[in-house]
Amino acid sequence: MITKIIKVSVVKNLSTTTIDAITQDLLPQKFGKRGMIWTAGLILLCLIGAFAYYRQLKYGLIVTHMRDYVSWGIYISNFVFFVAISLVGSLITAIFRLANVKWATPLTRIAEIIAVSAIVFASLIIIVDMGRPERMLNLFVHGRMQSPIIWDVIVIGTYFFISLLLLYFPLLPDLKILIRAKEKTGRALNKVYRFQGSFWKGNAAQFKISERAITILCIMIIPVAFSIHTVTSWLFATTYRPGWDSTNFGAYFISGAFLVGAGAVVVAMYIFRKFYRLEKYITEMHFEKMGRIVVMLALLYLYFNINEYLVPAFKMKKPEEAHLRQLFTGEYAVMFWLAILIGMIIPVIILLFRKGRKPVPMFIAGVMIVVGAWFKRYLIVTPTLLHPFLPIQDVPASFHQYFPSLEEWAIAIGSLAGGLLVITFFARIYPIIPIQETITEQHEKDEQI
């Protein structure tokens, strides 16, 4: 099944010039001027977020605008967004690998690093939301197995570990190449590579074990990935509130997660292709095929959205009515229709046409999907909390409104920047396209010719 990773002996037949050319193209590159500015910008945003979190720790959650009504604000929206985007690891890496979809090989590592960085920041943002980070321990000391929160903690930890292994096993052959390219990668990084993979000799026995491990991980990550997002949806669906009281929530969340994850991969594909000059490896064919997948996923998510809103709107029960009116024509109408339009409808229209599946329009559609998805998560969390079935008595009027405070914005933006920073540093240290697998595939193509 994992035919892409084949024995080294086969690769020996490929000309040394081709191997060298591929290796040179795909080795991690030092930051240029734009890379430095990009990284510095991200670090700055992270530092601002860290300062805002310091203020939150010092003064408490009072610095946020979360009160009795909206107790899950922008932090939980961000958490759901991160969890959603992390699902892409299972789509590109596992599902495509198991289905023997060979064209996706250059995208597997991009997808996996997006998944790992997203799941790391999903975990961190939950701790931020708790207010008192040391109370995280209470989840393990006093946790109830009946609570979806415990399931979420368990499944996020498991998914992170599987994603890390799925990143590490296919990286082993590349580590050997990186160790050899000491002059280009530098002494400091060489030490890192040696620590992580100096034992990899690329012999048949090692390949056999690695192939089997990757297959097991690919099989295992799919149900775990589905669980992580289903359980996250259950955090909402098991709470009796307008907009969340749905049996469809698991499927609704998963379809949305696949869409935003695929959108994020498209954006990353374009950026890495352009700035790392990878046009030979991430070709227009990749955009064409990813475009088709994104259209399918966007239509699927649109279908679930229609289900989620049309059925309650048809019945218009009183508490649901207040919630839906706020979304359709009220305070959140602009954001709601914007999320639907830029998150689903416009990308579908762009990508339905062959010209729309070229790199630049695909990149624009990908950005729209990701931005639309973030606002969609905000809309899933906040308006519902403002309309509970049982209104809270004797609360100040300000509790009936929610707009995140500066601290909340700074922390949320800082966490998003942190996720991008992890991807940036990963691309600086490791090849973003698997070198060994690309060489192997090139060999297979040559043999077919």
Place this chain on the structure above:
Amino acid sequence: MNKYNATLLLLLMIFSFAISRASAQQDSVPAKELVKLRYFNDKNKIQYLVLENSQKKGKETKPLATKTFSLYLDSMNRVNFIGNVTTDKNGRAKSFLPPSLKSAWNASAPHTFIAVPEGREESMSELEITKAKIQIDTASEDSTRNIIVQVSKYENDTWVPANEVEMRIGIKRLGGVLSAGDEESYTTDSTGTVTIELLKKNIPGDAKGNIVVAAKTEDNDLYGNLYVEKVVPWGIAVNPDTGFFEKRTLWSTRFRTPYWLLMMAYSIIIAVWGTLIYLILQIVKIKKIGIAQA
């Protein structure tokens, strides 16, 4: 503009003017502070006062919180001082009669309670009551169960029957007193007594079948709020299902997690993490092979 439209416009203008006038009048109505004193005699043992302070403006009444009042019995002097009270967020304050006023309380039948707002002696409020007591008894004959209530007032150093006292008689439930008969309220006769038959059958009681029969007057002009109760074995014994909290359910504590959930959760955790540990061992194996080759 045709005639019909002109008439409609004129009517609308008149209507708007009337609404705005009514609204303006509402705003011009001065606010009036209300102080209400209520006397309670609970089971002939505990006497206390409840003060209710509110502000009325037009049709709207809102409670006044954190207002302090001094309470006196019969006259405003230090000897007859009951105590200072401060209203809560509902505009209510409560005070018991102190033991120091026992002799003054016993000395006469009619009494006057005086409430003086802090710093505004001219705005004092008064409540006059006549000392009274209420007694309850029961009588069973065949399948007939009667509740007998007697109200007496203190007059000329002796207790005499109080007639024409309206009260509620029935069974004490969470929401108040459930009338024992068909009427909502009953009135004492010339002997100060009222006897009614308990028509409500099969009332759930406690574990022994006990229910509480009660009688109370509500803001009676002469006697205030009198209340008395008696426990009788006239109900149906009900044993509450306390086992509910002992069961293993999805909503119980972590110590009572359902076995099926524990089994499912731990099976999945062990299977998944067991596989992950196996995969880590595979990395160790790969490492060993590499070292051996080197």
